[in-house]
Amino acid sequence: MFTKILAIGFASLIGFSAHGADKKIRIGLSMDTLKEERWQRDRDLFVKRAKELGAEVLVQSANGNDALQFSQAENLLTQGVDVLVVVPHNGVVAASIVVAAHKAGKKVVSYDRLIQNSDVDLYLSFDPVEVGRLQAAYLVEHVKKGNFVLIGGSPTDSNAKLARKGQMQALQPAIDRGDIKIVTDAWAREWQASEALKHTENALSKNNNNVQAIVASNDGTAGGAISALKQQNLAGKVMVSGQDADLTACQRIVEGTQSMTVYKPIQALAYKAAESAVALAKGEAVVANTTINNGKKEVPSLLIKPIQVDKNNIDLTVVKDGFHPREAVYKNVAKRK
DSSP states (O other): OOOEEEOOSSOHHHHHHHSOTTSOOEEEEEESOSOSHHHHHHHHHHHHHHHHTTOEEEEEEOTTOHHHHHHHHHHHHHTTOSEEEEEOSSTTTTHHHHHHHHHTTOEEEEESSOOOSSOOSEEEEEOHHHHHHHHHHHHHHHOOSEEEEEEEOOTTOHHHHHHHHHHHHHHHHHHHHTSEEEEEEEEOGGGOHHHHHHHHHHHHHHTTTOOOEEEESSHHHHHHHHHHHHHTTOBTTBEEOOSSOOHHHHHHHHHTSSOOEEEOOHHHHHHHHHHHHHHHHTTOOEEESEEEEOSSSEEEEEEEOOEEEOTTTTIIIIITTTSSOHHHHTHHHHHHO
């Protein structure tokens, strides 16, 4: 992966003529949902950094509704935003948002999830393939042999599929050796914990509880899987992965019911996205470190490295960075003492 300067948009001089010193930049932030802790954090950090750069942010949340997200994006464009930043609910359907924005002469930044089959201008995320690889590699390292359950994220989320690609990179050698067997391969609609609960219950039932590891693709689905394990007194005995370092997941890790999570320093992502959006509004060049094909083009992309976290390094990563306070992470452990 090499770093290169990708001049996205017009020259800085043109951007300056469109945005004089007295004109405040307005950024539209179209979000899939704000129901999860992770996305509330993204919003707050993005808005904070944009304000520091002198920009105003208009935020809309679609609550997982594609039609509503398109309507909200159109509304943001009507309100005169200079750049549209989109966390797509459905990466394929969201291509229509890019078309609408470009018709209005505005650029689109795809945030965390890649908008597919579109002429999207920039993509920022954590490397989703590496996220999946870290999840599965951790479980393979600690469970040398046994039955594995795969629970992917939403089948409409391109990141879920890329994470699965990374998971299989780590799992396939062990599968080929005959060391592990995939006994369930399922996807959790809308990343719902209830879906993961159902898939785990079915997997345990079909295999007479003979399951050694669950590759859950995020902390929400990990929570659903662990709920099913608790019903069979298997919580803490079956290894479970996760992603996002949600507070409840970090609590489960120190308690011993969740094995690991993938920590993504969201401040780095949100700040870089805000900085990039402001630069695009000014017509300035944006630094990207790779490109990713979205089915239509090689999209200039900036991918940030995720971090594997378990009980051994949670204090040195999640706590040290101030992502969660130590007293909150160890809250339930302290109560038991």
